[in-house]
Amino acid sequence: xxxxxxxxxxPDTARRLLGCELVRLIDGEQVWVKIVETEYxxxxxxxxxxxxxxTPRTEIMFGPAGYLYVYFTYGxxxxxxxxxxxEGAGAAALIxxxxxxxxxxxxxxxxxxSGVELTNGPAKLCSAMGIDRGLNGHNxxxxxxxxxxxxxxxxxxxxxxxxxxxxxxxxxxxxxxxxDNLYVSRK
DNA sequence: AGCGGGATTTTCT
DNA sequence: GAAAATCCCGCTT
Numbered sequence: 001x002x003x004x005x006x007x008x009x010x011p012d013t014a015r016r017l018l019g020c021e022l023v024r025l026i027d028g029e030q031v032w033v034k035i036v037e038t039e040y041x042x043x044x045x046x047x048x049x050x051x052x053x054x055t056p057r058t059e060i061m062f063g064p065a066g067y068l069y070v071y072f073t074y075g076x077x078x079x080x081x082x083x084x085x086x087e088g089a090g091a092a093a094l095i096x097x098x099x100x101x102x103x104x105x106x107x108x109x110x111x112x113x114s115g116v117e118l119t120n121g122p123a124k125l126c127s128a129m130g131i132d133r134g135l136n137g138h139n140x141x142x143x144x145x146x147x148x149x150x151x152x153x154x155x156x157x158x159x160x161x162x163x164x165x166x167x168x169x170x171x172x173x174x175x176x177x178x179x180d181n182l183y184v185s186r187k
Numbered sequence: 188a189g190c191g192g193g194a195t196t197t198t199c200t
Numbered sequence: 201g202a203a204a205a206t207c208c209c210g211c212t213t
Contacts, residue, residue, distance in 0.1 A: 039205070047205070049198095057198070074206050075195025081205090094205060123206050165205050 002149060003141065006065035009085025014040035014093035015160070015176040017082060019153045022098065024129045025144035031103030031129065033119065035095060037177040037184050039163045041081070043090035046168035050090030060137045062090045068145065070126070070136040077123035078132050082140065082147065096122045096164070096175070098129075099183045121185045153178065159187075 017035050024031040041048035050061045060069045069081040081092035098119045107118050111128040119125040140147040159179045177184045
């Protein structure tokens with residue numbers, strides 16, 4: 001159960017992150033959340049930021065696994081990924097939804113929402129958890145944002161679908177979510 | 188419940 | 201100059 005499992009650039013690794021936890025230290029409180037929805041992107045994938053090779057934005061995506069890749073989009077939102085694969089792979093798992101476990105008050109203060117609306121989307125969870133440009137390139141073995149590996153979920157608990165919000169490579173079945181989880185962005 | 192538009196800025200063509 | 205790994209609000213049905 002350690003982060004070396006992230007060194008394989010494969011959709012399976014994005015699925016593997018389901019059920020793992022993120023520990024965010026913010027406003028003096030430890031906020032624990034469980035990852036419940038991910039999508040896989042890599043350099044061979046026309047929908048991926050890494051598709052056209054290294055750029056200033058995608059530099060982190062081409063680095064070692066276990067680091068956070070944060071991007072800004074639609075002039076307004078941040079989304080975060082966990083970098084996967086060996087250096088140079090340009091692969092990552094977009095975190096699309098998480099389930100809050102502790103620190104819900106802290107998340108509500110930042111998000112100005114409650115219930116599933118706290119974290120049931122990639123930009124929503126970044127807003128709730130205070131993830132922005134400042135955490136781009138952050139090493140997830142360290143505070144203030146840590147990844148905690150958990151046992152792999154049984155395949156029967158996971159749903160696999162095509163990805164959300166893209167216009168290229170729309171048929172790749174690279175979105176994964178915990179089937180019965182309320183925080184999944186959409187079913 | 189579902190559709191359409193606006194917000195707002197980075198990135199690449 | 202246009203599109204973008206999104207979200208929210210208001211209007212219609």
